[in-house]
Amino acid sequence: MNRQARLDEIIALLKNNASLRVSDLAAGLNVSKETLRRDLQYLQLKGLLVREYGKARRLEDASKAPEMAFDSRSKSHAQRKTALADTAIGWITPGMCIALDASSTCWHLAKRLADQDLTVYTNSYRICAELEKKTHIRVLCSGGTLDRKFASYINDSPLHMVRHLDIDLFIFSCDGIDAGGNIWDTDNGNALFKKFMLKKSLQSILLVDSSKIERSSEVIIGNVATVTAVIRR
Known part of the structure; x- marks a missing residue:
């Protein structure tokens, strides 16, 4: 053809x-x-x-406003995402420096995260807004170009700003996991952020609902074999 x-x-x-x-x-x-x-x-x-x-x-x-894409995703499988978030919170202890991706699952986690001595680094402006009222949490935002569709900032240069940080734990989601354990995501700046954090963090947790199992997308960001834990619901 x-x-x-x-x-x-x-x-x-x-x-x-x-x-x-x-x-x-x-x-x-x-x-x-x-x-x-x-x-x-x-x-x-x-x-x-x-x-x-x-x-x-x-x-x-395609007439919906771009920012509605995140709102729709945050409501999809909301109970599963809340359960995933609650399990991941069990890995977090005071004094940690953690990174969260711009997924709606991590937004649910941010909503439920206790106001405690933490440093949170993220490329999600929704997560930054959610944590703003939790005054004991130090919030670091990647900055970059605003992607309204994903409620995130995309750019590779801000990632270099955190090279001095010791990221204890990176919590993230994905668009799919194939039969070979490859972790897939959409081909945009969010994938770049995840690749960087997987290399940077001491530990990593992948949060995935069952609808994403044995599914591929646009770009491979890693493999489950290199992730500390996969939490599935």
């Missing part, structure tokens, strides 16, 4: 589906995810679709 045929097929598929996962599209069209991303970028520039969170969405269904 040549490129124009692929582009036509993508548009045809989106006429019958409000959104399609990048991984499913790539498999169905028998192309690499890199090739598909270039196709989707082209179609987005043409105003024919919108790319969001590992998906392609047809234009008429």
